Structures are given as structure tokens and as C-alpha cells.
Amino acid sequence: MSCSGTVFDINSRIKSKESIRYKLEIEEVLLEISNMFIAPANLEKDIDVALEKIGMLCGAGRSYIFLIRENGTIFDNTHEWCAEGVEPEKNNLQNVLCEECPWWMEKLSNDEVIHIPDVSALPPEAAMEKEVLGKQGIKSLIVLPLYVSGMLAGFMGLDNVVNTGNWGKDDVSILRIAVNLMGMGIQRKRAEKAIHVGEEIYRSMFKNAANLILFVDKKGVIVECNSRVEELLGYRQDELIGRPIKNLIFSDCLKKLKEASDEIERRGFSFNKEYRIFRKDGRPVDVNVNSSGLKDENGHQIQTIFIVEDITERKKAEKLIKESESRYSFLFQNNRAVIMLLDPETGNILDANSAACVYYGYPREKMLSLNIADINILPKEQILEGLEQEKSRDINHFYFIHRLSNGVLRDVERYSYPILMDGKKLLFAIVSDITDNRKMQSELMKAKMEAELASKTKSEFLASMSHELRTPLNSIIGFSDMLLTQNFGPLNDKQLRYVSNISMSGNHLLKLINDILDLSKVEAGKMELKVEEFSVSDLISEVKALLTPLASKKDIQILSTVDKELTTIRADRMKFRQILYNLVDNAIKFTPKDGYVIVEARIEEDQAKIVVRDTGVGISEAEAKKVFQPFTQLENSEYGEQKGTGLGLSLVKKFVEMHAGKIWVESEFEEGSKFIFTIPLNPAN
Incomplete structure (x- = not known):
């Protein structure tokens, strides 16, 4: 009896089946991730699920996402998945400075995949990264850049904390697709948030704008307005909607409305048109209006937006300013004090009142042609440097020597204040002649020094007279006290009273002298x-x-x-x-x-x-x-x-x-x- 058979090598078939199964798993994971990030409902949760699936598919110990902040200098571990038995690191990896990983960040910026089969074999230029990874116990890893709106926004990575090893081309391809899908999801979510924020900002701006905003259709009828209308014009919003805008405007201003309409038709906007309009109660309101056209997708104008600013108070203020300028001019020219207006950049005298012309001895035309350096005896460079510094102070106080037209030098005190005129900061200077006061102060100082010298001399004299003043008094007090003991014979009542008065008065005088002498010693510096x-x-x-x-x-x-x-x-x-x-x-x-x-x-x-x-x-x-x-x-x-x-x-x-x-x-x-x-x-x- 004989047997025959055929032997087949099935290892290649097993590998082939495993490869097919792995590819099917890849396709399934990528399809699921793709569906999640096309329209992410819960982006944070979707990213966590995706990291888990990718980590398990690739056999990683940890998968994670890091996002770079808007300032571009700090990144944070925002999402993390860890295999069973692997310690999470997310809480330890917040507020990481980009400069702590220069090699890492340079590769990501160049759109490179960072594939590190063995962390211990990192090159010397990655010393900082090697230290950070070593502290986390990472043996090998792969990191891919994450892009949002075409800009590097962070990175996705997988770690192996058990063994070193390589990630294959298939793994890299999977991760490339996955990180791009996540980037698209983040980009879409950010765009939705920006749109939502923009809409909220628009609604808030329209509702809470400081000015009245009107939307007017092609027929000139108001179709929408914000709540500012009640404060400015006294109408409720529903009362104003449906009214022609020209019914609010004084008849003598309707020509301006036509001009504004033509400008909008021609160039799309019209700015700074001043009108007088009616309130509900009939009172006038002065307003400044900026308007622009709103067009549809075909470029046809469908509405006009009017931004109406109440300038009633400004008009009143302008009137008051004109009156104030008139009063200022009168007070400036007729003030008895010496007043000048100086240009701090050049030192030129821009204006001077009559008192200044009289004091310095120049006619007005000549006075206005002078520079302050023609009057102040200091070097011009020093004067200009001082004027430049004066511009930034609320008040300046100086003492100078000024030269009059006849060459006489006078001591003056000058106060200056920075004021804004026609958009330029000038110095308003008030000058007082203190020559006589200086002489008086000098004489007073001399008299004070002489008085202090006399006082010091007096104190030194009294301090040195201590013995001469006390000795006679001690004798008087001593002998009167001896008489009071009556050891040298009896005294009658009258004698006792007189001797007692001598003793009391002597002691009182001695205390007075002691106090004076002690005070004199202190003042003389001898105590x-x-x-x-x-x-x-x-x-x-x-x-x-x-x-x-x-x-x-x-x-x-x-x-x-x-x-x-x-x-x-x-x-x-x-x-x-x-x-x-x-x-x-x-x-x-x-x-x-x-x-x-x-x-x-x-x-x-x-x-x-x-x-x-x-x-x-x-x-x-x-x-x-x-x-x-x-x-x-x-x-x-x-x-x-x-x-x-x-x-x-x-x-x-x-x-x-x-x-x-x-x-x-x-x-x-x-x-x-x-x-x-x-x-x-x-x-x-």
C-alpha cells in the first residue's frame, strides 16, 4: 500500500490575509474619522475618539494632539489617548515654550514627519528634545504637522513607551490622512465660531450703537432702525418704520439729501452731511449723517444705511468756542500780566500781549519776529532743550534772566502751560519781574544770617556764663535756707516770711536760669x-x-x-x-x-x-x-x-x-x- 500527497506553503497566504484584514481596518477607521470631521457635532469628543482608534490601529502606547497658541510661541497638549497601563502626560504638557523644542519645531515648520525609531539615538542638535522625551519614558515616536487654513497649527503624534520600533509607510499614510481630516474639522469649527461671533458682534453693534442707524429702501422708506431712535427722536421703532426719511428732514436740508443720494449712486457712500431733523414733539435736532449703499449679489443697490449722529451739543459747543476765543483774545491782549505764546520746537514768539511789548520795549511787529533766545540770556540750545521738555508737563516754573530792548538785564519768574491750538502743542507763558524781590530776599537773607549769628553768639555767651550766673544765686539760696533753720538766732514772723520769699524766689530764678542755660547749650551745640x-x-x-x-x-x-x-x-x-x-x-x-x-x-x-x-x-x-x-x-x-x-x-x-x-x-x-x-x-x- 502506498500513499501520495502534496505539501503547500501557507505562510504567504496567512500574511496576505493579515495584510488584507489590516487594510480593511485602515479603510474602516479612515471612513469613520472622515464622517466625524465632515461636520463635527462635538469636535472635542470626535478628536478623542479618533486618537483612540488611530492609536489602537497603529499599536501605539499614547496618541495625542498639540495646538499652538495664536502668539506662536507656546503650545499645549489639548487631547490625549493612552493604552492600558500607560501613564497620561496631558496635564504635565501645558504652556510649553516653542523655544524649548527648536529642532522639533523647525522640522514641523518645514512640513516634515518626525519619525524617531529610538529616542536614545537622537542627534546632538535634538539634545533638548531628547531630555524632554526621556523624562516621559518615551522609547520611540512619530509626529506629523497639523495644518488649519494652510497654516501650521500644531501636531499629532504617537508614542511607544515600551519598545523602540519603526512605523511603516502604511502607518505614515494613515496618520497623514487622519491629521488632515482633524485639521479640516478644526478649521470648519473655527470658521463656524467666527461666523457666529461676527453675527453676534453685528447684532450687538446694531442694537447697542451709540448712534441712530436707519435702513432705507430704494423708495426712501425706513424699513429698519435700532432702539436709539426713541432717545434721539422720541419715536418707538415701530412708529418710525414705514415713514419716508424725507419727512424727518427740514425742507432747507432736502437738497443735501439729494446730493448724498447722488454720491451713493456714483461711488457707494456719502460722508459727513449735516442736517436738521424733526423730533416727534417737533423740536429740531442737529445731526451728522454718514451713509452707504447695500447691494445684492448682482451689484444692484437695494437699501441705504444711514448712521445718524446727534451733534446738537457739538453745535452749541462750537458756538461757545467761538465766543470763548473772542473772550480769550480780549483777555489776552488787555491783561496787565506779561503773556507770550511760544513754539516749543523753534522757540519763536507766536503771540505777545500789549503788556509784554511794553515790558520788553518792542513794538508788536518786532516782538512777533523775535525768538525767546533773543530775550533769554541762556544758550539757545539749552533753551530749546528746556522748551521740548516743557511740552510734556502740566505746569512749568522757572527763574531766568531776560534782556530788555535797551540791554538792561532783569530777573524774571516764568510759568508756562502746554496748550493745544490747531492740533499743535504750544506753550502759554506768563512772565513776572522779580528783580526787586530778589534784592529784598538777598537783604532778608543777610539779615537772617546776621540774626542767626547773633543768636548763636548769645547762646554761646549764656552757655559760657553758667558758673557766673549760678554761683551768686546758690549763695543767696544757701544763706536764706540757713537763716530759715534759725541756727544763728530766732527770727520773728515777718523776718521768716521775708527770708522764705527770698528762698522761693531764688529757687524759681535758679530754675529759670537753668532752663535758659540748658536750652542755650543745646542751641550752641555744647550739650x-x-x-x-x-x-x-x-x-x-x-x-x-x-x-x-x-x-x-x-x-x-x-x-x-x-x-x-x-x-x-x-x-x-x-x-x-x-x-x-x-x-x-x-x-x-x-x-x-x-x-x-x-x-x-x-x-x-x-x-x-x-x-x-x-x-x-x-x-x-x-x-x-x-x-x-x-x-x-x-x-x-x-x-x-x-x-x-x-x-x-x-x-x-x-x-x-x-x-x-x-x-x-x-x-x-x-x-x-x-x-x-x-x-x-x-x-x-
Whole structure:
């Protein structure tokens, strides 16, 4: 028994069937994509579906679309499909600068397909792209340019994040067709959007236009108008439609309407025709009309559009301007001030009033032929440079030396203002002669310097007389105090009273002299600070102890609060004590019986802040302004004039400022007063 048979190689048949099946799949996908983008209902969704089908058909790990923004410098990942297990990158690829991918963008701009079988093998010129792709884990990819309206609008790409590999010619062809279909869909959607936006803009412009818009047919009848008609003419829209336009126009303006109609027939438009038309109530309205013809597809005029602008107010304004110009001319020429009109570009004097001609000594014809450089003694280049700068400022103020026609030089003050005349910016200049004022100021300055020198000499003299003035007084006070002890024999009542008056008057005089001498030392610059570290709380307690007897006479309590953080301060202890003593003593004087004087001390930033507050009736605004002036005493009608030198608060201010501090007063009527001063915790010296 024997067997015979034939062996067939079916591999080629299998490959052929697979190729046919793949081509059928391609045709099916392309047909479906083509149908989607012929008239896309939902463009965004259609693009996502197309990317999925293309990605699956080509075996990609990721397919995507990037669109370039209108500025051409940034692109965004707008659509993305990812195979199962592949991480999406869309959110990470927004606002990408084109300059970050120069090699990539150059190829797309040249309509090249970017086919990268192996990202690791990219050339050196694609180093930036290689880094970006590497971060995303991309092994291979293919990218095709996407065109909209013939312009590069972005690109479509497919990635492989698992293996490297090539895309065949069939894949490239599929992608070419697909990306072109998408571009057509995007283009159609943008066109539809532009048309819709255009229609909306037109409707909005017609409805909300500031001017009245009328559509008039060939017979001169109004067929449509916007809502502005009610405001301008008093008609409702339905009342005006159907009326002949000539019925709205004054009879003496109908000739212009005929001229406009002829112009539209001849060249298609007629601009700036002024008419007077009737309102519904019969009142006239001045209008300016621009009109143009509307034609059908055969070029035949079917309607005329009239854009009507209300110029009633403008007409009134023009009349007022003419009257204003007349008044300006009168005021300019008859003004007693010296006034000129200058050209800032050339320096020429374009106009000058009578006062200017008299002041400079030129007849009007000669004056108008001069340049400002003929009057101002500065170099012409410097003058013109200054005039050019003056044009951009609202007001200019200068001091110059001007030469009169007789050669005499005068000091002048000049104000200039830029004004617009006939579309050109000019300078309106007012000149004042200040020669005599300058001489007076010079003499006053000399007198001031002499007075300051005399004051300084006085201060230096008083500062140097400290010992000579205090020594006799100390003797008087010392011996009178010894007599009061009666250790050298008894005194009768009259003698005791006289000696007591001597002691009190001597102490008062000594305080006055001390204040004057201290103030003189400060003004003469001979007062020095002896900076040391001391406890703020202890010093406040010391001042309270000194002034408590004085306060007790009026049943006034002296209270104090010190911030725990404010322990010590570096300052001149004696001057700080005198500052505080004077402020508390002053507060006691102006606080009624059973009142309070409160001292508060705290840290504020890098400074010690001390507040001395009383429960008096307060200080008026006028007194508060002069309270720190020397030889000024606080007055109050309720408590009468207080005794004192009038130098205490002035010295306080000087001592605070010597510490680089500040002092001020806050007061309200019947709310008492607060004297506040701040001193740095650690002075620079």
C-alpha cells in the first residue's frame, strides 16, 4: 500500500490575509474619522475618539494632539489617548515654550514627519528634545504637522513607551490622512465660531450703537432702525418704520439729501452731511449723517444705511468756542500780566500781549519776529532743550534772566502751560519781574544770617556764663535756707516770711536760669549725652517719689505701668529723668483735684515708647501746635495761667531729639492729654 500527497506553503497566504484584514481596518477607521470631521457635532469628543482608534490601529502606547497658541510661541497638549497601563502626560504638557523644542519645531515648520525609531539615538542638535522625551519614558515616536487654513497649527503624534520600533509607510499614510481630516474639522469649527461671533458682534453693534442707524429702501422708506431712535427722536421703532426719511428732514436740508443720494449712486457712500431733523414733539435736532449703499449679489443697490449722529451739543459747543476765543483774545491782549505764546520746537514768539511789548520795549511787529533766545540770556540750545521738555508737563516754573530792548538785564519768574491750538502743542507763558524781590530776599537773607549769628553768639555767651550766673544765686539760696533753720538766732514772723520769699524766689530764678542755660547749650551745640544703661522702672519710680508731694496737694494719684520686656535702656539717665519729670510735673499742673496722671512704658519695634497721660480738660488744637515752642506757657481758662518758665516742654523736645527720638501730643476736649515720646533702645552712639 502506498500513499501520495502534496505539501503547500501557507505562510504567504496567512500574511496576505493579515495584510488584507489590516487594510480593511485602515479603510474602516479612515471612513469613520472622515464622517466625524465632515461636520463635527462635538469636535472635542470626535478628536478623542479618533486618537483612540488611530492609536489602537497603529499599536501605539499614547496618541495625542498639540495646538499652538495664536502668539506662536507656546503650545499645549489639548487631547490625549493612552493604552492600558500607560501613564497620561496631558496635564504635565501645558504652556510649553516653542523655544524649548527648536529642532522639533523647525522640522514641523518645514512640513516634515518626525519619525524617531529610538529616542536614545537622537542627534546632538535634538539634545533638548531628547531630555524632554526621556523624562516621559518615551522609547520611540512619530509626529506629523497639523495644518488649519494652510497654516501650521500644531501636531499629532504617537508614542511607544515600551519598545523602540519603526512605523511603516502604511502607518505614515494613515496618520497623514487622519491629521488632515482633524485639521479640516478644526478649521470648519473655527470658521463656524467666527461666523457666529461676527453675527453676534453685528447684532450687538446694531442694537447697542451709540448712534441712530436707519435702513432705507430704494423708495426712501425706513424699513429698519435700532432702539436709539426713541432717545434721539422720541419715536418707538415701530412708529418710525414705514415713514419716508424725507419727512424727518427740514425742507432747507432736502437738497443735501439729494446730493448724498447722488454720491451713493456714483461711488457707494456719502460722508459727513449735516442736517436738521424733526423730533416727534417737533423740536429740531442737529445731526451728522454718514451713509452707504447695500447691494445684492448682482451689484444692484437695494437699501441705504444711514448712521445718524446727534451733534446738537457739538453745535452749541462750537458756538461757545467761538465766543470763548473772542473772550480769550480780549483777555489776552488787555491783561496787565506779561503773556507770550511760544513754539516749543523753534522757540519763536507766536503771540505777545500789549503788556509784554511794553515790558520788553518792542513794538508788536518786532516782538512777533523775535525768538525767546533773543530775550533769554541762556544758550539757545539749552533753551530749546528746556522748551521740548516743557511740552510734556502740566505746569512749568522757572527763574531766568531776560534782556530788555535797551540791554538792561532783569530777573524774571516764568510759568508756562502746554496748550493745544490747531492740533499743535504750544506753550502759554506768563512772565513776572522779580528783580526787586530778589534784592529784598538777598537783604532778608543777610539779615537772617546776621540774626542767626547773633543768636548763636548769645547762646554761646549764656552757655559760657553758667558758673557766673549760678554761683551768686546758690549763695543767696544757701544763706536764706540757713537763716530759715534759725541756727544763728530766732527770727520773728515777718523776718521768716521775708527770708522764705527770698528762698522761693531764688529757687524759681535758679530754675529759670537753668532752663535758659540748658536750652542755650543745646542751641550752641555744647550739650552732650552721657549714655549709660539704667532701669526704666526704677527711674519712673524715682520721678513718682519726687512729684508725689506736689500731686498730693491736689489729691492726684500718679500711676505707672511698665512692660515686662522693657527692663533697661541705654540713654542719658539725667536727661531721661528730666524729660519724664517735666512731663509729669506739667500733667499735674493741668489735672483737676482727684484726678490721675498715668505713666505707661512699653517696647514698640526697636524703641522705648513712653506715654504720660492725664485726666485734665485737654489742650486746644491751636495750643497743641505751639506747645513745644520755647517761652510758651500752656493756658487754660478753668485752671488759669500756670507758673513756669515756658521752657520745660521745649527742653523736653530738644533732649528727646538728641536721643534720635520723637515726641508729640494727642489731646481731645474733656478727654485729657497724652504726651508721647519714643527713644531707640540702643542709640547709634
